[in-house]
Amino acid sequence: MAPRPKISRKRRQEILEAAVETIVERGVCKARIADVADRTGTSAALVLYYFESKDRLLTEALAYAEDRFYLAIFAELTTLKSASEKLVRLIELSCGHEAMAPVLRDDFALWIELWSRALRDDAAAKKRAAGDRRWRATIADIVREGQSAGEFDAVDVEDFAMHLACLLDGIAVQHVLGDPEADYERARRICVCMASESLGFGVPALVTAKV
Amino acid sequence: MAPRPKISRKRRQEILEAAVETIVERGVCKARIADVADRTGTSAALVLYYFESKDRLLTEALAYAEDRFYLAIFAELTTLKSASEKLVRLIELSCGHEAMAPVLRDDFALWIELWSRALRDDAAAKKRAAGDRRWRATIADIVREGQSAGEFDAVDVEDFAMHLACLLDGIAVQHVLGDPEADYERARRICVCMASESLGFGVPALVTAKV
DNA sequence: CCAAAAACTGACTGACCATTCAGCCGCCGC
């Protein structure tokens, strides 16, 4: 109805961030517009002025969080030279390395919220699918890079990416739900072993023991 | 308040099943007591007579579904002799093999609902953790069985179980969210390859190609 | 300085739904 007026990017992002925090705190289902408004110090009506409905707001907020998470990881990876370093770092960050920015630690929980939303919300489903494709492509690129450099063996890149991505998702679930048997060290070891064995690269100072 | 009267097991289970269907259809958040009542052909008040609150009902329903899923898979596994057959079958069923009972195909979605609920509901978190432990123990038992029989190599059983369980969880997410790149055949191949390579067992008539 | 647009707000309303309650029915033992 409202023909979407030109809108301040800044305020919009402020609200998105508040929405993310609200979701982290209360969960998507229980999140209220009023919570988001309180957090930004404005009114509920304003939130609906920027986003047409609660549904849209929440879906956008989840996508926003995923994007932020991806970009943060991606940025860190580009500082590394070798493909194996990148891959190991990617694994470490996905397993919840302590050095990760605190904001991003909540993102694992947000994945689950996004998945559950994607079961019924079409927009969320699309965003999730796109995010996952990008994530797997990132892994695949690193693997191809390593193969070109002679660091990695010649395995099927797409299958490896799918394997690692799914494994990391599963690990993240355990991690965020606080399974005591899935602590960081162990999760990291399992994933790094899987990668180094599949791709045939050595991992110098790593807890590769207990193979 | 109500000191839980003796209650018909049958009716209770009927309601649980109706609740599971409702959750599948509408999602946990959107599930209404009235839906469950309609489905059992009774009244909303009765549902609350059997379960003290909506929250309890939904959590119990999710646990009930997980249990049913586990028991169905477990039953099928016991009909198989060798450990490698069991493991492959377990993988196939977890990847959404078509031969699976239709009711159980919804269960992947219910896992996600359970996870999201477990983020904030303590009872759900406990049930989920217990279910996961049982699931990993089942995998571990099969591996030990195969190792004793000389079918499998001597790898760390617990790590393997964690690895496979997480991988299957990740695969299930892709599967249930309808990722076109994660079709059954591919998911199965990835998981079976991972198992057969880790444990060193041969898989005769399998699509192990494209390793 | 002055419109006109944009940003913003408080108060309202209209659904929606979990939960409560007061009591009805039909069975069972006596």
Added chain:
DNA sequence: GCGGCGGCTGAATGGTCAGTCAGTTTTTGG
């Protein structure tokens, strides 16, 4: 043939919120 109880119900009750609206303040461009 009745007293009581477990199983069951319909009709309130009450709280919670998304979304609307009519209007106020702030910004902006001329």
